[in-house]
Amino acid sequence: MKKKNALIIFCKAPRPGTVKTRMQPELTPAQSRELYMAMVEDLTATFANAESFDLHIHYWPTDAATEMESWLGADKHFTPQHEGNLGTKMHLAFTDVLNSGYEKVAIIGSDLPSLDGDDIESAYQLLDTHDAVFGPTDDGGYYLVALKNTQSVLFESVEWSTPAVFEQTLANAQRANLSIAQLSEKRDIDNFLEVQRLWKAISKNGNGNTPRTAAVLRRYFD
Numbered sequence: 001m002k003k004k005n006a007l008i009i010f011c012k013a014p015r016p017g018t019v020k021t022r023m024q025p026e027l028t029p030a031q032s033r034e035l036y037m038a039m040v041e042d043l044t045a046t047f048a049n050a051e052s053f054d055l056h057i058h059y060w061p062t063d064a065a066t067e068m069e070s071w072l073g074a075d076k077h078f079t080p081q082h083e084g085n086l087g088t089k090m091h092l093a094f095t096d097v098l099n100s101g102y103e104k105v106a107i108i109g110s111d112l113p114s115l116d117g118d119d120i121e122s123a124y125q126l127l128d129t130h131d132a133v134f135g136p137t138d139d140g141g142y143y144l145v146a147l148k149n150t151q152s153v154l155f156e157s158v159e160w161s162t163p164a165v166f167e168q169t170l171a172n173a174q175r176a177n178l179s180i181a182q183l184s185e186k187r188d189i190d191n192f193l194e195v196q197r198l199w200k201a202i203s204k205n206g207n208g209n210t211p212r213t214a215a216v217l218r219r220y221f222d
Helices: 029-047 065-072 086-099 117-126 165-175 192-205 211-221
Strands: 005-012 053-060 077-080 104-108 132-136 142-147 180-182
Touching: 005 029, 005 086, 029 053, 029 065, 029 117, 029 211, 053 065, 053 086, 065 077, 086 104, 086 142, 104 117, 117 132, 117 142, 132 165, 142 165, 192 211
Parallel strands: 005 053, 005 104, 053 077, 132 180
Antiparallel strands: 104 142, 132 142
16 A cells, blocks of 8 residues: 655666776775665665655666566565656656655665664655755765655756755755755765775664675675
8 A cells, every 4th residue: 555655765776887986996896886785775674664655766777677676676666767867867756756646755865874764754744844855965965855746946957976966956946945954964875985984883883774784894894
């Protein structure tokens, strides 16, 4: 039975040499892929059986359906991402999922394996009084965006994969008179320095909801 809200995870098929390349050369391509897969598996495990929202996995490239089902399980809801830049992909994902009957939709990437249900629930709650919710990252981007109506203006004329992403998105919102709420700032895991910081945090605080990620990092750093 469909729930009221939905969470979309954007991720790539784990093809060698195509994922987490910014972690190299400190990690090999095989290690980067292994860590990426563990991070996505932890996120999927955290959210697959959520009580208040449905999990949707939007994958790239579009011919990866069999790979994704084999990797994460055929019981998941898989959808190929649309063509275009990241803004186009997100706008069309929101459009498709909201139009399918969900009241509130959040999109996250695969770069923060420690996200949990409280983070997602906070976003949905903030949508009761705001047009959009963002979770900013310390590198100028954002790890989460949540909407209750499609807002294509948010994703227009943004220089994706640059430190200006969140600033430009907020400027778009201001021009359109959209009210914005922000979750706490977090650090996503893109490069080797961030991998090291993640391992230090896990070593200090425990595995939490990232047992697969922790197991991989333990082999690399212990």
